[in-house]
Amino acid sequence: MTYTQDELKQHVAKAAVDFIGNELHPDSILGIGTGSTVDLFIDLLAAHKSQFKGAVSSSERTTARLRQHGIEVFELNEVDALLWYIDGADEINPQGEMIKGGGGALTREKIVASVAKNFLCIVDQSKQVPQLGGFPLPVEVLPMARASVTRALQALGGQVVERADFVTDNGGVILDVHGLTIDQPLQLEQHINDIAGVVCCGVFALHKATAALVATQQGVITMS
Ligand code: 5RP
Numbered sequence: 148m149t150y151t152q153d154e155l156k157q158h159v160a161k162a163a164v165d166f167i168g169n170e171l172h173p174d175s176i177l178g179i180g181t182g183s184t185v186d187l188f189i190d191l192l193a194a195h196k197s198q199f200k201g202a203v204s205s206s207e208r209t210t211a212r213l214r215q216h217g218i219e220v221f222e223l224n225e226v227d228a229l230l231w232y233i234d235g236a237d238e239i240n241p242q243g244e245m246i247k248g249g250g251g252a253l254t255r256e257k258i259v260a261s262v263a264k265n266f267l268c269i270v271d272q273s274k275q276v277p278q279l280g281g282f283p284l285p286v287e288v289l290p291m292a293r294a295s296v297t298r299a300l301q302a303l304g305g306q307v308v309e310r311a312d313f314v315t316d317n318g319g320v321i322l323d324v325h326g327l328t329i330d331q332p333l334q335l336e337q338h339i340n341d342i343a344g345v346v347c348c349g350v351f352a353l354h355k356a357t358a359a360l361v362a363t364q365q366g367v368i369t370m371s
């Protein structure tokens with residue numbers, strides 16, 4: 148029997164709840180990412196809502212889903228520290244560095260992840276890659292800078308496609324950069340961060356996964 152990608156996402160969501168379940172106590176506040184894998188995680192986490200205090204959300208989409216389940220959502224500004232941030236990824240390499248932002252929530256995801264002590268990445272095996280860059284790199288920019296940032300990203304060797312009919316939760320636009328060779332993720336992240344007008348770059352190397360659960364056809368494996 149071969150599991151579909153949706154079934155693998157379900158498997159890793161269940162494994163993540165088992166993993167985080169051991170870490171929960173009444174004062175725990177979790178950082179929660181965005182995406183279809185995280186949606187499944189939230190649905191299963193809801194059964195444990197009496198065991199922790201609440202969550203900090205990375206998007207309007209996640210906030211709505213958490214609230215539907217009666218999980219309290221805190222503003223990041225109300226919270227000093229998070230022990231765990233849980234999120235999916237579009238790609239993850241063996242070092243735990245990721246491309247994120249396929250759902251367009253990369254900026255808030257990176258902010259919440261930056262506050263958390265640990266980043267648990269939850270993915271199906273299709274997201275595991277030896278080197279980042281097969282998935283187009285999302286970059287959030289301020290609307291007035293879309294042309295100037297496009298030129299700067301083209302100078303790095305990328306083909307830039309503005310995401311159509313999409314505005315982020317922050318009022319930004321997303322430029323998806325195809326064809327980049329990402330052999331030094333940390334340096335690329337820092338370089339793109341320095342382009343005027345960039346709000347956030349979808350390389351997560353400064354804030355990489357400290358642990359990853361990967362759903363494979365043979366079962367869920369842990370990378371750390
Ligand atoms: C959203 C993200 C998601 O984590 C990423 O796109 C993976 O999503 P999914 O779990 O739906 O495959 O970065 O901005």
